[in-house]
Amino acid sequence: MPPAAAPNDLPLGIDVAGVNVTYANGHLALRDATFALAGGTICALVGVNGSGKSTLFKAIMGIVVPAAGRVRIAGLPVAQALKRNLVAYVPQSEEVDWSFPVSVWDVVLMGRYGHMGFLRIPRAEDRRIAEESLARVGMLEFRERQIGELSGGQRKRVFLARALAQRARVILLDEPFTGVDVNTELAIIALLRELRAEGHIMLVSTHNLGSVPEFCDQVVLINRTVLACGPTAEVFTEENLLRAFGGVLRHFRFDESTVQNHDGRAVTLLTDDERPLVFGKGGHVEYRERAGREDVVKKRAEGEGDV
Amino acid sequence: MFENLLVPLQYEYMQKAIFVSAVIGGVCAFLSCFITLKGWSLMGDALSHAVVPGVAVAYYAGWPFAAGAFFTGLLAAVGMGFVKTKTRLREDAVIGVVFTAFFAAGLLLISLYPSQVDLRSIVFGNILGISNPDVVQVLVIAGVTLLVLGLKWRDFLIFCFDPNQARALGLNPMVLHYTLLTLLSATAVAALQTVGACLVVAMLVTPGATAYLLTDRFGRMIGLAVAMGTATSAVGAYASYYFDGSTGGCIVTLQSALFVLALVFGPKHGLLAARARRQQAAAGGAAA
Numbered sequence: 001m002p003p004a005a006a007p008n009d010l011p012l013g014i015d016v017a018g019v020n021v022t023y024a025n026g027h028l029a030l031r032d033a034t035f036a037l038a039g040g041t042i043c044a045l046v047g048v049n050g051s052g053k054s055t056l057f058k059a060i061m062g063i064v065v066p067a068a069g070r071v072r073i074a075g076l077p078v079a080q081a082l083k084r085n086l087v088a089y090v091p092q093s094e095e096v097d098w099s100f101p102v103s104v105w106d107v108v109l110m111g112r113y114g115h116m117g118f119l120r121i122p123r124a125e126d127r128r129i130a131e132e133s134l135a136r137v138g139m140l141e142f143r144e145r146q147i148g149e150l151s152g153g154q155r156k157r158v159f160l161a162r163a164l165a166q167r168a169r170v171i172l173l174d175e176p177f178t179g180v181d182v183n184t185e186l187a188i189i190a191l192l193r194e195l196r197a198e199g200h201i202m203l204v205s206t207h208n209l210g211s212v213p214e215f216c217d218q219v220v221l222i223n224r225t226v227l228a229c230g231p232t233a234e235v236f237t238e239e240n241l242l243r244a245f246g247g248v249l250r251h252f253r254f255d256e257s258t259v260q261n262h263d264g265r266a267v268t269l270l271t272d273d274e275r276p277l278v279f280g281k282g283g284h285v286e287y288r289e290r291a292g293r294e295d296v297v298k299k300r301a302e303g304e305g306d307v
Numbered sequence: 308m309f310e311n312l313l314v315p316l317q318y319e320y321m322q323k324a325i326f327v328s329a330v331i332g333g334v335c336a337f338l339s340c341f342i343t344l345k346g347w348s349l350m351g352d353a354l355s356h357a358v359v360p361g362v363a364v365a366y367y368a369g370w371p372f373a374a375g376a377f378f379t380g381l382l383a384a385v386g387m388g389f390v391k392t393k394t395r396l397r398e399d400a401v402i403g404v405v406f407t408a409f410f411a412a413g414l415l416l417i418s419l420y421p422s423q424v425d426l427r428s429i430v431f432g433n434i435l436g437i438s439n440p441d442v443v444q445v446l447v448i449a450g451v452t453l454l455v456l457g458l459k460w461r462d463f464l465i466f467c468f469d470p471n472q473a474r475a476l477g478l479n480p481m482v483l484h485y486t487l488l489t490l491l492s493a494t495a496v497a498a499l500q501t502v503g504a505c506l507v508v509a510m511l512v513t514p515g516a517t518a519y520l521l522t523d524r525f526g527r528m529i530g531l532a533v534a535m536g537t538a539t540s541a542v543g544a545y546a547s548y549y550f551d552g553s554t555g556g557c558i559v560t561l562q563s564a565l566f567v568l569a570l571v572f573g574p575k576h577g578l579l580a581a582r583a584r585r586q587q588a589a590a591g592g593a594a595a
Binding site: 024061062063079082083084085087088089091095096097100101102103106110113114118119120146162166168 | 344392458461462464465467468469471472474475476477478519522523524525528
C-alpha cells in the first residue's frame with residue numbers, strides 16, 4: 001500500500017495555531033497567526049500586499065518553517081499531510097514559466113505524481129483521473145497544447161485540473177481571478193462550490209474584495225497576523241476591512257458622494273478590472289444580485305421598514 | 308578516398324577519444340535540458356571553472372582527479388549559496404566573484420607547482436591523451452549521472468517547472484536541488500577532460516538550448532539534445548584528427564553550428580518560421 005492511499009479516513013481541517021514566521025534577514029512576516037477551518041468551505045484570505053498572505057501559504061505547504069506555533073492539516077504535521085497528497089496549490093500566473101516545454105496533459109499528470117511509483121510512470125488509473133479532471137474544467141480538447149498557447153482563463157483551469165487530479169482535499173489558490181475573463185471566473189466559482197459540497201477546503205488568497213462575499217462563506221483577514229476569521233457575514237465588515245487595509249483602500253462613501261435621493265436605487269458602479277465592494281446603510285455588505293439572497297433582502301427590508 | 312576516412316579509427320587512442328567524447332557529450336546534453344530550463348547556465352560555467360583547483364590538488368596528492376574536482380565544485384556551489392543568502396548581492400555578482408576566485412586559486416597553484424599538471428590540458432582539454440584510469444573515472448561519472456537522470460527525470464522536471472508543486476507532492480526540493488548541483492559538478496569534471504574548463508559550459512548548455520528551439524515537449528527535447536550532443540562530440544573528436552586542431556574547439560563549433568541552424572530554420576520557434584507567421588498575419592489582416 002503506497003503511503004499516498006486513503007487520505008479520506010481523516011476528518012479534514014486546517015489548524016494554524018500561534019504561528020510566527022521570521023525570514024533570514026530578521027523580518028517578522030507573521031506573528032501569532034491563529035485560525036482553524038473545517039471541511040466544506042471556501043475561505044478567502046484577504047490582506048494588502050506584504051500582509052503575509054503568501055507567507056501563510058508557504059507555512060501551510062511547509063516551504064517556510066514557523067519559528068513558533070504549529071500547522072496541522074487533518075490533524076497531521078504538514079510534511080505527513082503532503083505525503084498523503086492532501087494539499088494542492090494553484091499558483092499565481094506570474095509564477096509559472098509559460099514557455100516551458102510541457103503540454104496541458106503533462107501538467108495535469110503532474111498532479112498524479114504523488115500517487116505513482118518510483119519511476120513516476122502513469123498507470124491507466126492515473127490517466128483516467130487526469131482525463132476526468134481535464135473534462136471537469138472543460139479543457140479536454142486542449143490536452144495536446146503547449147501551456148503558453150492558452151488564454152489566461154484556460155491556463156488557470158489547467159492548474160485547477162492538476163489540483164483535481166491530485167485528489168487533494170485542501171486546495172490553495174493564489175489570486176485565481178487575476179487575468180481571467182468573467183465567464184471563466186464564474187465557471188471557476190461554480191467548480192469551487194461543487195468542491196465545497198464534496199467537503200474540500202479551498203483557501204483563496206485575493207485582494208479582489210468585491211468577489212469575496214459572492215462566493216466565500218468564510219474569511220481570514222490578515223495584516224502580519226490574523227486580525228479576524230469566521231463566517232463572511234461576521235468578519236467581512238467595513239470596520240474590520242478598514243483595520244486590515246488601513247489607508248490603502250479607495251473609498252467611495254455614498255453619503256459623502258454626490259449620490260442624492262433623486263438617484264433612488266439607480267446607482268451604477270463601474271470599475272476597470274476589480275469588482276466594487278459596496279456597503280449599505282449600517283455597514284452591511286450589498287450583493288450584486290438579489291437572486292439567491294431573497295432572505296437577506298427580506299430581513300433587511302423588515303428591519304429598515306423599507307419595501 | 309574512403310579508406311582515408313577510416314584512418315583515424317585504426318589508432319587506439321582515436322577510438323578511445325571518440326568513444327569517451329560521445330559518452331560525455333550525451334550525458335552533458337541530457338543534463339543541459341535541465342540546466343537551460345532551470346536557468347542555471349551561469350552556474351554550469353561557474354562550476355566548470357571552480358573544479359580547477361581541485362584537479363590541481365588531486366594530481367599533487369595522487370588522488371583520482373574527479374574526487375578533488377568534485378570537492379571544490381561543491382565547495383564553490385555551497386559558497387555561492389552562502390554568500391547569496393547572507394548578503395544583498397544579486398546572484399550573477401555572487402557567481403562572478405566566487406567562481407573566478409576558485410579558478411584563480413587553481414591557476415596560481417598550477418603555476419607555483421608546475422610538476423605533473425599540464426595547465427593547457429585542464430583549460431583546453433586533452434581527450435587524445437586521456438589515460439586509462441581517467442577513462443574509468445569518466446565512465447563511472449557518466450554511468451551514475453545517466454542512471455539518476457534516467458530514473459528520476461520526471462521529478463527533476465517538476466522541480467524545474469514548479470518547485471512549489473514538487474513540495475505539494477511531498478517531494479523535497481532541497482534534495483532535488485543539491486542532487487542536480489552534484490550531478491552538474493560531476494559532469495563538469497568529466498567534460499573537463501574532453502573540451503577543457505573554458506568550453507565545458509557549451510557542452511552543458513548548447514545541446515539543451517538547441518533542442519528547446521526545436522520542440523515544445525520535454526521528452527522530445529531530451530531525445531534531440533542527447534542525439535545532438537553524442538553525435539557532435541563523436542564527429543568533433545574524429546574530425547580533430549584531420550584538422551590537427553583542438554578537439555574541444557571542433558566539438559563546440561559543431562554544436563554551435565547546429566544551434567545556428569535551429570535558430571534560423573526551427574519549425575516553430577525559428578527566425579524564418581516567425582517571419583512567415585508575421586507575413587501570414589499581415590496578409591490575413593489585409594484580406595480582412
